[in-house]
Amino acid sequence: MKILHIYSGNLFGGIETLLVTLAKEQSLCMQMQHHFALCFEGRLAHELRSFGAKIHSLGKVRISHPWTMWQARLQLQQLLKQERFDLVICHSCWSQAIFGSVVRAKCIPLIFWCHDVPNGKHPLEQWAKKIPPNLVIANSLYTQAAVSNLYPQIDSKILLCPVACPDIGKDASIRQDVRAELNTPDDAIVLIQVSRLERWKGQSFLLSALGNLRDIPGWICWLVGGIQRSHEAEYLQELKIQAQQLGIEDRVLFLGQRTDVPRLLAAADIHCQPNTGGEPFGIAFVEALYAGLPVVTTTIGAGMEIVDDSCGRLVAPNDINALSDVLNFLILNPSERATLAAGGKPRAEYLCNPAQQLTRLYNLLSEVVEYEAVA
Known part of the structure; x- marks a missing residue:
């Protein structure tokens, strides 16, 4: 099955990580041949090429x-x-609307x-609505619940993202x-948050909670x-000022964009992203x-x-005291961190094992191809 994935490629986040995984883990489901x-x-194009992926340039849009x-x-x-693709996958409303x-x-x-x-109201979403697909793949139950805002008559299936456990040595x-x-x-x-600099990702919320723990010794935040x-530059400056005002600026390291995230996770103790x-x-x-870190996030x-x-x-979103209490408990209780760490990798494997998820992807796509062949 020859598949073309269409995407912009100018940023790097979760979608880009998925596309790189498809290229990197090609051997786990050889029935699928991925083109991009x-x-x-x-960065996306560079990483895809590093794994031998076939990239087609559509030109800046x-x-x-x-x-x-x-x-x-x-x-x-x-x-x-020129090429015979069995199907095409668009990975955003932007791609769907334009192509x-x-x-x-x-x-x-x-x-x-x-x-x-999607809420179906953004101009790009309104545009994408006019081009119904044969199938919608949603990356979670939460996302699937909103698919009807775009395509109420189109079948949707859930496929959790394939995520591989990194092999980084000792x-x-x-x-x-x-x-x-x-x-x-x-x-x-070390408390770590790895995410794009978007306000809803909760970096400011995390700093506020850590401000309550300024008198607790021994912790560092990455x-x-x-x-x-451009708006991310403004937000980053706000975060730096906030850390200074809270009196924790010497305990918060802003590491910027990194390509060695698995190494950073392996060197940390707690992952916190309080969305x-x-x-x-x-x-x-x-x-x-996968890195064996207890994960703290919000009920949203x-x-x-x-x-x-x-x-x-x-913890509840925007409940700074509740987040401070949880982080304080984990900082001071290594045995609790160890217990949660032991459950991390089995949970990740259960949800996102690449071989399992790529096989499911192939099965979903095969159903579409077979149905369209006889339709």
């Missing part, structure tokens, strides 16, 4: 410049004419992989090396995530569980589908 059509060069869309559509038309009609015109099965929580030596690089004491309790858009808005899935949670979004009492703790 991108509009922008960047700006909706404010309509001619760039026309040119990109022509590029896609040529690509679909879905081209795929439909070629009578190729079209899949919409829903990675966000945790003990990595822990020591990373902490030395970051000037973090070996005996410090915030991982770099500036990708104030719903997380559509949460690959970062799964990666932290798909984090509730990943984190349970076997591997982490859930």
